[in-house]
Amino acid sequence: MSTDQRTARTEIAAPAWRERVVLGALWVVGGVPVLLALAEVFRAPRLNFNDFWLVLGMTTRPDGAFDISKTTTLMQGQPMELVSIVYWLDARLFAGSNQALGVFTVLLSLAALAAMAAMLRTRFTGRTRVAVLAGLSALVFSSAAITYFGIGMMGAWWLLGLTPAVIAIAFAHHGRTLPATVFGALACLGHGTGLPVWAALVLVAWLRRDSRWRLLVPAIAGAVTATLWLLAPGGTGPKRPDVIGADTLLATTLATLGKIWSSASPDLAILAGALTAAILAAIATTLAAERLRPAEPTRPHDAGWAGLAAHTAIAAAMIGVSRGGYGTAEGLAPRYAALSLLFTAAVLVLALSRGPRTVRAHAVPITLAVALASYGIGTGNAAETRRQYPFTPTLAVAMRLDAPHMISRNYAYPGHIGILRTLRVYPFTDDFTLGCGGPELGHHIDLATVRDLPGPGAGTTTVGHIETPGGVTGDTDISGWAMINGEQAACVLVVDPAGTVVGGGATGLPRRDIITSGTVWGTGRAGWQAVAKPGTDDGAVLLRHGDTYYRVTSGTEPAP
DSSP, X not given: OOHHHHHXXXXXXXXXXXXXXXXXXXXXXXXXXXXXXXXXXXXXOSSOOHHHHHHHHHTBOTTSOBOGGGGGSOBTTBOOHHHHHXXXXXXXXXXXXXXXXXXXXXXXXHHHHHHHHHTSOTTOOHHHHHHHHHHHHHHHTOGGGHHHHHSHHHHHHHHHHHHHXXXXXXXXXXXXXXXXXXXXXXXXXXXXXXXXXXXXXXXXXXXXXXXXXXXXXXXXXXXXXXXXXXXXXXOOOOOOSSOOOHXXXXXXXXXXXXXXXXXXXXXXXXXXHHHHHHHHHHHHHHHHHHHHSSOOSSOOTTHHXXXXXXXXXXXXXXXXXXXXXXXXXXXXXXXXXXXXXXXXXXXXXXXXXXXXXXXXXXXXXXXXXXXXXXXXXXXXXHHHHHTTXXXXXXXXXXXXXXXXXXXXXXXXXXXXXXXXXXXXXXXXXXXXXXXXXXXXXXXXXXXXXXXXXXXXXXXXXXEEEEOOTTOSOTTSOEEEEEEBTTBOOSEEEEEOTTOBEEEEEEEEEOOHHHHHSSXXXXXXXXXXXXXXXXXXXXXXXXXXXTTEEEEEOOOSSOOO
């Protein structure tokens, strides 16, 4: 081979090599959010949260059997047919594991992502297609959605409504009305945000110029579903605290749509929601104009994306109507992130497909910019979720002690403890522990071996303080802060005057205020919280560091 031939061959191969590198990098960008979501699942606590306890208690008989007759009641206006089954199976098969529900949520998210990938038009090829897939992955598994993965009960419930809806829209996008109807019904049994799926399916069929029966099936199904939803028991809630107007409902709706662009400012979220909705309106105008022209041989490739955008917009409007009475900032609640993320995904794909030539020509950088920016801004949601993790051991101990005040204070339900014991849901499992590497509830500690922990003002990094007034008593929130050699304690116990372990709780709680006070320097995770058995009086709080236990003696001096 001549030198000229070798040079020509190199010039041809080099672009192909660079293209493979770019494609590989884009696949990594798409895969990393999925892995981070899984990592969050296993970082999250084992103990479940809030609504899991209520739904499980409502739909389980005292003997632990599932009571299907209770599932037709709406809870806070939401259907719970599917989620009650999932929660009960989690209790039976995985001891009520929050992490198991987190994994289930990841699987639901992957199913939604696969359905969206199936709707991408064939014009997206090569690096553009991979970039769009990566962008969709970054949105579905955004840091703004960490709430769903870290608090699995929430993710399971919301995505049991949204994922079947996305799948239904994907089937309708390809003209498969019957499976679309089946998944639409599942969406309505999963969560209230699944209800707008029927309007989306009608829109998709209309844009596709489908036959009349394909429009009538979802239209009739939607009418029946709306009627059943309005007639179902449990559909009303307490009166909203705010005096509202049409502006409040609009603002809450727009804040819900734009929340991934602001973690704290309602005004910015409203502006982002309005701008995104305006982009959608401009694209919808062209879609409607094409549909109203005489029939063309090709059907629109973007019908499904228009349906998804319509679905999420209607769901956001439902949030505005039902939750606007709690204030415009309600639209920024982390649990609504999925609506904003799916709405943004739909508008992004529509813009790349039907936007100005400049937008279509720069699909890769635009997609990556949206993906990276939304993932970064979502850290506010993620931080709010993670702040709940360290407190869960206190609820676990309160449940074991049957301490009703502390159970209620931590958003669980004392009346359902008997059912949880019957199901052997964690913390009612054999592997429950106070985390002290030995002493458990009912064990004895020799108080003569315990050191007293100095109080504030001792001029040392071994210091602690009880902030709860009234002393160490049973079924109350006993909390404070401590550090030993500038480090957080490994665990916390509560003992009675005889040294019997009557309680425990959580350590490593965030306490930035302690180290920024200028009085003490050490860990920023010096906080602790504990609960003692009901009836306990004049107890003592012990903290372990290494092999040594320290008694917190300071409880009257003001904290720094």
